[in-house]
Amino acid sequence: MVSCKTVIANLTNYLDGDVAPEMRQKIEKHLRGCHRCTAVYDSTRKMLVITGDERIFEIPAGFSERLHAFLDTTISRM
Amino acid sequence: MVEEMVEEGGTTERLLIPRILAGEREFFHELIRPYERGAFVLAFAILRNHQDAEEAVQQAMLNIFSRLAQLDDVDKFKQWAMRVVENEAKMYRRKRRQNLYESIDASNSDPGEEKTFRPRQFADWRELPSDIVEQGEVRKAIWKVLGELPDIYREVFVLRDMQHLDVAETAQVLGIGQSAVKTRLHRARLMMRESLTPMFAKPKRSIWERWKGMNPWLAAKR
Numbered sequence: 001m002v003s004c005k006t007v008i009a010n011l012t013n014y015l016d017g018d019v020a021p022e023m024r025q026k027i028e029k030h031l032r033g034c035h036r037c038t039a040v041y042d043s044t045r046k047m048l049v050i051t052g053d054e055r056i057f058e059i060p061a062g063f064s065e066r067l068h069a070f071l072d073t074t075i076s077r078m
Numbered sequence: 079m080v081e082e083m084v085e086e087g088g089t090t091e092r093l094l095i096p097r098i099l100a101g102e103r104e105f106f107h108e109l110i111r112p113y114e115r116g117a118f119v120l121a122f123a124i125l126r127n128h129q130d131a132e133e134a135v136q137q138a139m140l141n142i143f144s145r146l147a148q149l150d151d152v153d154k155f156k157q158w159a160m161r162v163v164e165n166e167a168k169m170y171r172r173k174r175r176q177n178l179y180e181s182i183d184a185s186n187s188d189p190g191e192e193k194t195f196r197p198r199q200f201a202d203w204r205e206l207p208s209d210i211v212e213q214g215e216v217r218k219a220i221w222k223v224l225g226e227l228p229d230i231y232r233e234v235f236v237l238r239d240m241q242h243l244d245v246a247e248t249a250q251v252l253g254i255g256q257s258a259v260k261t262r263l264h265r266a267r268l269m270m271r272e273s274l275t276p277m278f279a280k281p282k283r284s285i286w287e288r289w290k291g292m293n294p295w296l297a298a299k300r
Contacts, residue, residue, distance in 0.1 A: 008197060012264035036200045043203040044271050046278070051239050051270070053211045056220060057119045060128050064114055068107055070136045075103055075143060 002026045007037045011044060091155040099147055106143055113156060114139075116241045117163045123236045124167040126225050130174065131167070138166035157243075157250040164233065164251060191230075195268045201279035216277075223273040231266035238263050 002023075007030050013019045014027050031038050050056060094109045110117075117138065121131040142162050149158050210216050224232055237248045238259070248263075249256045283291075 005194075008268075009194065009264075012260065012267055018260075039200045039202050040197050040268075040271070043201075043275060043278070044267055046203045046206055047267070047271050047274060048239055049208075050206065050211055050216070051220060051235075052242065053208075054115070055211045056217055056240070057115065057122075058217060059115055059118055060132060063118060063132060064111075066132070067114060067136055067139065071106065071139060071143070074140055075106065078144070 002030050004030075004034060004037055007031070007034070008040060011041060015041075015045065015048070089153065092152050095146065095149070095152050095155065098143075103143075109155075110139055110142065110159070113159055116160065119240060120160060120163050120233075120236055121167040121170075122221075123224060123232055124164070124229075125171055125174075126221070130170060134167045134170040135163060137170070138163040141166060154250065157247050160237070160241075160243075160251045161253070191265075195265050197268055197272060199272050199275035199279075201275055203275070203278045204280045206278065219274065219277055223270055226273070227266060227269060231262050231269065234259055234262040235266040235270065239267070 007014075007027050010019055010023065010027060014024065019027065031041060090112075091109065094105045098105045098109060114135070117135045118131055121134045121138070122128065125131045125134060142159050145162070149155060151158075224235065227235065233252060234248060237243045237251055238245070243251065245256050245259050248259045252259070
């Protein structure tokens with residue numbers, strides 16, 4: 001049985017599918033019986049769905065147009 | 079025309095870069111288009127101001143154009159370009175601090191880096207609808223929490239968990255090792271989660287509701 005400390009320490013690798021199968025099983029077994037670690041795991045997963053959604057970025061209106069116009073004028077003078 | 083060329087095989091960069099270097103400058107617009115959003119996000123995460131981020135990206139793109147011949151591996155254009163953006167944004171921030179006499183805080187490093195981060199918030203998060211990211215207050219909260227992270231964690235988080243670069247690409251952009259990317263990302267995620275938990279936690283049930291849930295007669299009546 002792995003400890004809470006080990007589970008938390010491996011959480012990022014676990015979420016990214018970057019742990020050995022044996023460790024993965026140990027973590028999953030621990031998660032089934034530990035409410036605290038499950039809360040940390042589940043909330044991290046939910047957070048990553050939000051931050052990974054590209055709608056979270058608010059790009060100012062006209063950003064792209066201004067960028068390309070700027071490049072047009074500066075590059076043509078080079 | 080560019081699409082046709084891509085279909086013939088190879089990455090867009092491989093086709094565009096030699097032509098730009100040969101003098102067909104108009105292709106530079108196509109080259110950077112897929113990365114301009116990401117460049118803005120990266121610059122904004124560092125500068126935390128729309129106008130500054132926009133100016134830094136413009137300058138960075140110009141630098142990319144003028145240094146394009148120095149890129150030695152065409153297949154690593156994305157990582158190289160993001161590194162130029164990152165450096166430009168940091169330079170811009172340094173200049174701004176000098177002008178405003180802002181104090182340079184210790185955000186470039188973290189004195190507690192070697193210590194293990196221990197979560198303290200264990201509340202369950204509620205189910206979040208997929209359009210929650212369009213809520214202004216949610217976006218604001220994410221950017222605020224992100225802005226409070228020390229640089230070394232924020233940059234890794236933005237590249238990995240917002241722009242979806244892989245570990246190797248992130249390591250190349252930042253000029254650090256892959257194991258450093260992993261440890262910093264781990265800490266960044268835990269810190270972000272810790273700060274965001276009060277906002278996304280399930281509302282606590284009142285004593286009355288909990289009592290109702292335990293009382294078989296009242297529970298049956300519902």
